[in-house]
Amino acid sequence: MFYQIYPRSFADSDGDGIGDLRGIRDKLGYLELLGVDALWICPVMRSPMADGGYDVADPRDIDPLFGGMAAMVELIAEAHDRGLKVTMDLVPNHTSDQHPWFAAALAAAPGSRERERYIFRDGRGPDGATPPNNWPSIFGGPAWTRVIEPDGRPGQWYLHIFAPEQPDLNWANPEIAADFEQTLRFWLDRGVDGFRLDVAHGMAKPDGLPDMERVETKMLVHDDDDPRFNNPAVHEIHRRIRKVLDEYPDAVSIGEVWVDDNTRFGEYVRPDELHLAFNFRLAETPFDADAVRAAIDNSLAAVAPVGAVPTWTLSNHDIAREVTRYGGGPVGVARARAMMMVELALPGAVFIYNGAELGLPNVDDLPEAALRDPVWERSGHTERGRDGCRVPIPWEGAAPPFGFSTGESWLPMPPEWAASTVEAQLEALGSTLSLYRMAIELRGVRPEFAGPRVEWYGSPAGCLAFRRPGGLVCVLNASPVPIALPPGDVLLASAPSENGQLAANAAAWLV
Template sequence: MSAWWHDAVFYQIYPRSFADSDGNGVGDLDGIRDRLGYLELVGVDALWICPVTRSPMADGGYDVSDPRDIDPLFGDLAAMDALIAQAHGRGIRVTMDLVPNHTSCAHPWFQAALTTPPGSPERARYLFRDGRGPTGDQPPTNWPSVFGGPAWTRVTEPDGTPGQWYLHLFAPEQPDLNWANPEVLADLEHTLRFWLDRGIDGFRIDVAHGMAKPAELTDMQIADNRLLGHNAADPRFDDDGVHEIHRAIRRVLDEYPGRIAIGEVWVADNERFGRYVRPDELHLAFNFRLAEAGYDAAEFRAAITNSLAAVAPVGGIPTWTLSNHDVEREVTRYGDGPTGLARAGALALVELALPGAVFVYNGGELGLPNVDLPDEVLQDPVWERSGHTERGRDGCRVPLPWEGRLPPFGFTTGTPWLPMPTQWAAVTVEHQLSNTASMLSLYRTAIDLRRRRPECSGGLEWYDGPPGTLTFRRTGGLTCILNAGTEPVPVPPGEILLSSGPITAGYIPPDAAAWLV
């Protein structure tokens, strides 16, 4: 019998945008708990909750000041315990974000490092280095931050003089930890057991290809500084030493049967990607090729083939996602408006027909697009760090519309932390639940069939079809066909189980997909 996570449908919750229980305009843990009935109705197997631990919120909670407590913005430990217990009561597992690459600059460790001199044990927990140049006023390396600007910030020493520099691959408020220091691993193991003992079913590990750094921090050739560095020569990520860290995490998880680790792994090389899901490392790792593919049948097939090939040599389980809190929503990527919506529905059927684990970002099941927000409301650090040249990720983080005809659509009784467009009255949960042709109904039906029908099992075989189409068959018996072309195409032999668009006279229209058995 395969493990529960081998073919699970995970639902990613960006907590500040899911549901607000106390009227302050920011979603919280009790808001998630209040909506568990909805998540059970959608049919998901597990939740992935983005960071809710203590944080000054310089980067939406990914700057953690205490990894073993809940930030008051989202509730408290009792609220988390209640959420876990009630989700389990509905048969839904709960995983949470773990941020091991860095801490907040407000973390007690980093505050102690600032008050002690160079060479102190407190500084040895981070990556402090002397600067270059006669007065040390140049950064130790030329490494850029993913969020823009240099990856080094200079500190003032306790005696008031200009001092060393510390590494932060993200914002200055997120100093990188020194994973060569055994104290760092010991503290992480403490954190793992703290949450596992409270019933958490696993962790999504942020920047899972980070943590380890080269022994010598030297200059890099700066070419592509996209999110988390796809460049194989980038020394900031995918250092070989990271794998021993994952083995240490796995040893702890193996003490808790059924608990899992899911890695955020932005590594394009298939062989190197596969190393992360070896039997003694991560259980799952995000492969983002499908989310990065343009709307093109050949690109989708190449992305799926590559993702399967990356994990097959090590017996790993593939993962599939079309978007997340860092990626433009699929409706917008595929053309926006009715075209983007139709294409997103078609790709949902493709994704949910594939073998492996599927991750649905909250609002994807509603067909939400990105929102073009006014400059004055943007909060992503990318906006400021880029000198207002990169708009950042706020457009895919706008709160979910639940009910009613006007903002905030039941998300909050107050003012939502990001404004919600008035046209979302047509895509609320309430509206879509009563419409059998809605995106929500499509997701619910597909997830239900995926779980119930034996045909939705086994490996994958490709079939050739008309130009612009993608067709594969699961060895259990399910056939999935996507028409990404411009003309209707004949339906393959078999009984139509589900389609994302109307099937007329035996033809699948453009921008639609169908399941057949």
Template sequence: MSEQYVTNSGPAGDWWRNAVVYQVYPRSFSDLNGDGVGDLAGVIDRLGYLELLGVDAIWLSPIMRSPMVDHGYDVSDPRDVDPLFGDLDDFDRLVAEAHDRDMKVTMDLVPNHTSDQHAWFSQALAAEPGSDERARYFFRDGLGDDGSQPPNNWTSVFGGPAWSRVTEPDGSLGQWYLHLFAPEQPDLDFTHPDVLDDLRTTMRFWLDRGVDGFRIDVSHGLAKPEGLPDMPDAVEILKHTDDDPRFNDPGVHAIHREIRSVSDEYPGTANVGEVWVSSNDAFADYVRPDELHLGFNFRLASADFAADRVKEAITESLAATTSVGAVPTWTLSNHDVPREVTRYAPDAAEQGLADGQALAVGALRARAMAMVELALPGTVFIYNGAELGLPDADLPDDVLVDPVWENSGHTDRGRDACRVPLPWEGAEPPFGFSSTADTWLPIPADWAGLTVEAQLEDIFSTLSLYRQALELRYVRPEFSGDTVEWYGAPDGCIAFRRPGGLICALNASAAPIPLPPGQVLLVSTPLENGLLPPNTAAWLV
């Protein structure tokens, strides 16, 4: 990395620079109290598993007090644990026990919006138009003679309009408020000093309890353009373009510098932002030396399983961070993105395959891509269940609970399929996740072969592959260096080399190929007569 940017990278020992971070979606990780929903006690109970897996840190999706309309991303009290998950004592014990195992703990921070049950929003509804209480949010008069039309044409990324009209204290229909997500998630206005002051207080509350950093939700949306101009076209959920006025306003960067200043009060902590932008220049702005330590770059998680697409995603991601001396991040899935096994599966009807056969191909490709991302320089985020090779679950309509399903008028099934609870042991649901079979989302019965218990006993399982790959990543010096050098490779394949000497080869073609020269460290699928099979990756030195 260029010396002029060393301020953002910090000391070589900063834990986040080359970490493997495991995303715990608490509702679906482990339920210890038997109510069908995962909890903090369940996370504590499974820390030994995460230590065995070999991760450096965990990222907890939201655990703060919430009515759970959006499963924790609608926060009513940002400085308390929701009773669904436990209490502050449970959180403190989790942090202490994770630290005892040399694992860092990061957690979701949700600064863009609150729950409509937050005290501030209740105060805003009770106050008059133009009041200071309403100025913390985006309350606006409607258009038209009677104010019956929304203030602009913005849509919610969950579906439907981004504005809801309120009933005024006198009983009349009155102003509208902005919510880029569900109506129960009103957006905050960071131009009001209370908003940033409260965020600082929240950060220090959790940092004082020992948390090692935050994943900052909707990092690219914290500032809104002056005048709230109309958007040119509707866009899909979480697929924002750089000219979308709802997101990526230049004013967001001053907010991130304020967030960074609080983190700098606590050496050794780090923030990663959810940054959905298109261009490298726009992304780089978020990871400048005085802003986010890390930014989620979703290019790899959005790329098809094709050599040119994967290479382009890697090249562009590295270009975005290298330009400002930042650390790249890699992920293949999360709680908002379809699981890689399903995403990489070929179209069954198009290929003349049964659904199970298509998923089997997707599983091979997911194993290969796990090795690709773990071979890259920077920080890797693993979504819980990826290490088990879980696909998206095929859920019936009547169990769907994601607000996207309702707000889209049942035209978008939402994200429930990738949020199903993990299978731990046994031959039938709930597979050790809970003592009740009535889990918040049903676990497919055909996941019996994907449980942690079954895969720990199988040296060829996806879980065993992850464990081997993580161990090699830590112990082998060949994984050193901040760049990749591309090799020539057959059509439909890629190969790159790290400065330390590691070579990673991916065969995304339909035929076996010769390996690059070197000693094989690990393959995602056994070689065929010395050749690298289709849908397979290999590490060599």
């Protein structure tokens, strides 16, 4: 079980209002108590922070904002002492525009070795003033920016699928793969246990960079036929990465793969490619029993032909928190608790986003002046972006910043989170944190969770029920009324069950 940490928002050790690695180290006891097996730490490498660290200027160093290399070495060592593995984010698709390679590319001439590390092209039209193709950026606006050449004239364009500060690398250039292999070994040799690979369905671009037939203008959205992603050559890149990881027998690679077609998704987790790939079906599914069942079936079917392990997540740093997606308020919390129990009852690897165990909602009313996501600026202030799910974690106390920092938190924290702090929930038996702790513990020790399959039960309308081969039965009541539980002893329930009835918006485990 992985616990995703957004470092800026987890715990601040030095009072600057931004979370850091020593803050994470200070909270390892909490993560040990929660019962997770591994940490996934979002990017902490050197970066100008144009996109929260996903614009990397030096992939083999830690940014001073997060405490520098010494803090990372200390964190890895103490995490290992506590039996926790450490996986870190790597960003193979692009670099920061502050990376030395990109500075060299801007200073060099078209066709030079320096420019061949990125994707530079001449513009269209008689004066080259039109972008090389019609691709939009995922963050809004065109995916191309024109540069001023060393002689002062407007010149070529460079590709950036994300922000202009994130130029795409040219993975057709062997130098890129060779350098990335150095980065992998650099961190593996320092004790990192694996990597979450950002945009793992990216990197490879189609020959000729053809125009898109249908230009999707909605922020952060694309489909399987989008030429910017999921090109066949990406699989050879993953095979090269896997060869390096195979030199370190316990290392794991986890890909961010936004691919809907099951056959194409499964290709990423063939035995010689990624160990795991994020499947976002549950995170994209509403609180509806039929939809949840379809998402589970789909996710299992996607990996079964290649014998890979399924993955499950309800939220992350790019997705609105589940409490808000399921309706917000007490109903949203109840449904999020229930869906957590469904998720943890499934076979495979589970990823928990920091704060989900506290039942935190999105903060969708952040002041405009506080917004940091590049989506906000790139959309002309029409899309608020992802900051609402990145508000810092409340640890203790009755007022912001709730022990997150001794200074002012980088994003403001709602005063009403006083009831949701770790301190407030830790010893409260009915709290969401206590439910997570009990569920994680049971999942790890009970033999009823054994087996790779899910066997569906008949269930009332608006509900679902499935059995694991080991004997666990999971029931979800997504209907508006209580339902009768099937035979068995209740192992755990997300809401009190009385007289053999399961409340609406609740789930239960039976043995």
